[in-house]
Amino acid sequence: MSQRPSYAVGTGLFIVLGFAALGYLATQTTSVANTSRGPSYTVEAHFANIGQLKERAPVKVAGVRIGQVKSIVLDPGKETADVKLAIDQRYSQIPEDSVATIFTSGLLGDQYVGIQYGSSKKLVTEGGTLVLTRPAQQLEEMLGKFFGAGGAADNLSGSYVVKARFTNIGALSVGAPVKMAGVAIGSVQSVSADPVKLDAEVTLAIDKKYDQIPDDSAAAVFTSGLIGTQYVAIQPGGSPDMLKNGDEMVLTQSALQIEDLIGKFLVSGSPSDKKDADNGKAAGDKSGDKH
Amino acid sequence: MSVSMSPNNIVLRSLSQIGECGLFLLRILAAVPRSLRHIRETVRQLWFVGAMSLIIIMVCGLFVGMVLGLQLYDVLSIFGGTSATGTVVAIAIYRELGPVVTALLFAGRAGTSVTAEIGLMRATDQIAAMEMMAVDPIAYVAVPRFLAGVIAMPLLCCVFCALGIFGGHLVGVNWLGIDNGTFWSNMTATVDLMKDVVNGVLWKSVVFGAVVSLIAVFQGYTTPPTSEGVAYATTRTVVASSIAILALDFVLTAFLM
Numbered sequence: 001m002s003q004r005p006s007y008a009v010g011t012g013l014f015i016v017l018g019f020a021a022l023g024y025l026a027t028q029t030t031s032v033a034n035t036s037r038g039p040s041y042t043v044e045a046h047f048a049n050i051g052q053l054k055e056r057a058p059v060k061v062a063g064v065r066i067g068q069v070k071s072i073v074l075d076p077g078k079e080t081a082d083v084k085l086a087i088d089q090r091y092s093q094i095p096e097d098s099v100a101t102i103f104t105s106g107l108l109g110d111q112y113v114g115i116q117y118g119s120s121k122k123l124v125t126e127g128g129t130l131v132l133t134r135p136a137q138q139l140e141e142m143l144g145k146f147f148g149a150g151g152a153a154d155n156l157s158g159s160y161v162v163k164a165r166f167t168n169i170g171a172l173s174v175g176a177p178v179k180m181a182g183v184a185i186g187s188v189q190s191v192s193a194d195p196v197k198l199d200a201e202v203t204l205a206i207d208k209k210y211d212q213i214p215d216d217s218a219a220a221v222f223t224s225g226l227i228g229t230q231y232v233a234i235q236p237g238g239s240p241d242m243l244k245n246g247d248e249m250v251l252t253q254s255a256l257q258i259e260d261l262i263g264k265f266l267v268s269g270s271p272s273d274k275k276d277a278d279n280g281k282a283a284g285d286k287s288g289d290k291h
Numbered sequence: 292m293s294v295s296m297s298p299n300n301i302v303l304r305s306l307s308q309i310g311e312c313g314l315f316l317l318r319i320l321a322a323v324p325r326s327l328r329h330i331r332e333t334v335r336q337l338w339f340v341g342a343m344s345l346i347i348i349m350v351c352g353l354f355v356g357m358v359l360g361l362q363l364y365d366v367l368s369i370f371g372g373t374s375a376t377g378t379v380v381a382i383a384i385y386r387e388l389g390p391v392v393t394a395l396l397f398a399g400r401a402g403t404s405v406t407a408e409i410g411l412m413r414a415t416d417q418i419a420a421m422e423m424m425a426v427d428p429i430a431y432v433a434v435p436r437f438l439a440g441v442i443a444m445p446l447l448c449c450v451f452c453a454l455g456i457f458g459g460h461l462v463g464v465n466w467l468g469i470d471n472g473t474f475w476s477n478m479t480a481t482v483d484l485m486k487d488v489v490n491g492v493l494w495k496s497v498v499f500g501a502v503v504s505l506i507a508v509f510q511g512y513t514t515p516p517t518s519e520g521v522a523y524a525t526t527r528t529v530v531a532s533s534i535a536i537l538a539l540d541f542v543l544t545a546f547l548m
């Protein structure tokens with residue numbers, strides 16, 4: 001190896017560059033980068049609900065990762081989760097009154113702990129606790145609020161109760177909204193199967209404000225959107241008498257089962273069914289053309 | 292060798308090519324210990340097929356990453372999921388685009404010149420001369436180029452992937468304004484060392500490197516000793532390598548998943 005060929009240095013450089021790139025890919029862009037490195041200090045936070053938060057999930061400030069979740073245990077004797085956060089030593093400037101929140105990255109992403117700085121001069125230290133926390137937002141709760149079920153259920157004191165019988169309620173559950181003209185006017189109070197008539201008896205709690213509903217109104221179980229939750233829709237009738245507490249709605253329309261619909265669509269039994277199927281097909285074609 | 296045999300029957304001809312190629316691989320592998328004394332030659336070939344391909348690999352990697360970032364941002368913004376851009380860029384590049392595009396470029400950049408070089412050696416009777424001088428041409432000509440390809444491909448692929456990520460970051464974060472922390476943390480949260488980097492980048496590129504080098508060396512070694520024959524052999528290297536890369540990519544993906 002006395003005389004060194006001119007290409008040898010270039011080849012060496014190439015190999016080093018290749019391995020450097022490999023090292024970069026392996027350590028900086030994969031989950032290996034998430035394992036904690038360097039000194040860190042541990043901070044506790046107690047959450048009422050951690051949702052899908054997992055150990056080693058990132059802890060972020062302003063979207064920047066500053067540490068990770070070290071451990072998650074249930075507080076003994078309490079209904080809160082004790083989450084220990086390992087935060088990098090170089091981010092030691094976190095005010096004591098900062099708020100720890102469990103966020104979800106995007107709609108379907110993983111959950112992480114986000115810290116929003118407070119204004120206190122005191123900083124949290126090793127073994128300290130972030131007292132101000134906000135639990136994970138459960139999608140169901142948010143949807144419930146969105147569809148008005150939560151709000152209506154809270155007003156139960158000022159409501160009256162009406163019964164309705166359905167041959168099939170689909171996936172209707174207690175707490176589902178009752179809507180008229182698309183506006184939530186109450187909620188489903190109870191759902192039970194009648195052991196004699198073999199149908200479903202649904203109790204609707206309707207807000208007292210809406211006491212002008214004709215007693216021949218129809219109740220139907222609808223689905224919001226294709227995959228949305230089910231709700232009871234009330235279609236007003238024309239009777240001069242109004243629904244009162246304890247009344248029963250006679251005209252009901254059961255939930256449409258998607259299996260039934262598809263069955264009708266595929267197996268056109270009667271001429272009327274066939275017509276429906278054709279209509280459905282035409283509609284499908286039309287919507288297909290739009291894309 | 293191969294071209295003289297039933298030239299009209301394409302099936303028989305391809306079958307015999309594949310068979311000869313397989314036997315040639317065995318000859319190369321058997322000659323690897325003997326070629327250790329020509330380690331210098333291997334280093335020189337590594338310079339030639341690896342280091343000299345760096346520029347094209349880096350430029351292409353950068354642009355592939357940039358276009359991926361641009362397209363994914365555009366599509367993901369429909370769903371409000373632009374924060375997943377980094378993840379998808381990394382996974383797409385590691386698992387598929389990195390190894391496959393690098394191998395295709397490698398076949399075009401290095402495979403062709405290996406074929407042409409060995410083909411001209413054969414056409415100008417240099418290989419026959421080596422045999423006369425009791426220098427094993429397989430150990431001295433074929434093996435170093437083959438080994439250089441096997442070593443160079445994974446390294447080139449890593450460089451390609453790194454530049455691809457950089458390109459995606461450039462477009463996604465610097466130009467389109469995805470948050471830097473989100474870009475990286477989503478990527479590091481999803482990309483797995485074994486599944487994506489080792490199985491995707493490394494294994495695939497080692498196999499592709501071996502296949503492309505084998506085809507290139509084989510086509511050069513068995514070319515008819517005419518200028519036309521060398522031209523055909525070079526073309527066949529690119530065609531056969533491309534088909535082999537894409538077909539093997541599917542098989543490897545199915546196995547490594």
